[in-house]
Amino acid sequence: MVWGCASLGGEITAVEPTQSAGLDLKIHDPVSQVPPAESGLQSARNDSARVRLYPLHNTDAAETSEMLARSADFHRDWVTYPTSLDQVAAFIARSADDGMLILGIRRPSDNILVGIVTLCRIAREPWLTAECGAAVDVRHRGKGYMAEGMRLLVRFAIDELGLHRVEALVRPENVRSAHMLTSAGFRIEGIARGAVRIQDSWVDHVRWAITAEDLAIIRRDALVEERG
Numbered sequence: 585m586v587w588g589c590a591s592l593g594g595e596i597t598a599v600e601p602t603q604s605a606g607l608d609l610k611i612h613d614p615v616s617q618v619p620p621a622e623s624g625l626q627s628a629r630n631d632s633a634r635v636r637l638y639p640l641h642n643t644d645a646a647e648t649s650e651m652l653a654r655s656a657d658f659h660r661d662w663v664t665y666p667t668s669l670d671q672v673a674a675f676i677a678r679s680a681d682d683g684m685l686i687l688g689i690r691r692p693s694d695n696i697l698v699g700i701v702t703l704c705r706i707a708r709e710p711w712l713t714a715e716c717g718a719a720v721d722v723r724h725r726g727k728g729y730m731a732e733g734m735r736l737l738v739r740f741a742i743d744e745l746g747l748h749r750v751e752a753l754v755r756p757e758n759v760r761s762a763h764m765l766t767s768a769g770f771r772i773e774g775i776a777r778g779a780v781r782i783q784d785s786w787v788d789h790v791r792w793a794i795t796a797e798d799l800a801i802i803r804r805d806a807l808v809e810e811r812g
């Protein structure tokens with residue numbers, strides 16, 4: 585089984601390793617390309633004091649596994665992530681080969697892992713797009729950490745990976761995801777019919793996306809507001 589972010593809203597089922605995985609983008613090995621864990625990502629340092637993003641390494645496997653196991657009931661209706669230490673260690677170890685980037689969202693005040701975000705199905709030119717996923721630690725849900733983490737993920741994907749779009753596929757009834765994505769600047773583009781197989785049924789999903797142009801407008805508006 586290859587774990588992946590085939591859907592933000594549905595059960596994550598086996599995903600074929602992405603062919604060439606878009607890793608011919610500006611980055612060739614997304615995990616080793618980013619700064620060491622203790623420094624966080626550049627975009628995260630600049631943009632947010634509440635949370636920072638860090639690439640997950642094998643040394644994070646135990647903490648991540650505990651977080652995902654504790655949150656499995658909360659995630660169950662929407663996503664399925666591995667929970668055992670072995671599975672999570674394999675998930676992290678194989679992520680680059682599977683064309684996936686897994687980032688931990690940590691609270692700088694105590695360095696606690698409050699959730700994870702993922703980028704998968706990274707596609708090179710002419711698409712320059714990727715699909716994102718997210719899962720909160722149930723103990724830290726509803727505190728706005730994930731919305732901030734998703735904002736940082738978008739900036740990282742566009743500014744540092746050079747992607748043009750970040751997409752999300754979400755079940756229509758996944759209200760928390762909808763709020764998180766709206767808060768991070770995503771917009772609805774329509775319904776992807778039968779987008780994901782969940783328990784043997786092909787389920788419609790809402791397609792959300794944010795583009796580099798959207799992000800430029802968000803930044804311009806923030807600047808205008810800041811200047812009063």
Ligand SMILES: CC(C)(COP(=O)(O)OP(=O)(O)OC[C@H]1O[C@@H](n2cnc3c(N)ncnc32)[C@H](O)[C@@H]1OP(=O)(O)O)[C@@H](O)C(=O)NCCC(=O)NCCS
Pocket residue numbers: 592593658659662663717718719720721724725726727728729730731732752754758759760761763764767
């Ligand atoms: C989706 C998920 C990652 C969001 O995490 P979260 O901790 O709820 O998100 P945040 O606290 O950052 O909140 C994001 C937004 O959702 C809102 N929100 C939080 N809990 C909510 C709830 N129960 N109902 C409606 N909105 C809610 C927040 O107010 C915030 O909106 P705002 O920015 O407009 O104020 C989390 O609910 C989760 O792990 N769900 C299961 C897995 C899943 O669905 N993953 C797919 C992610 S796209």
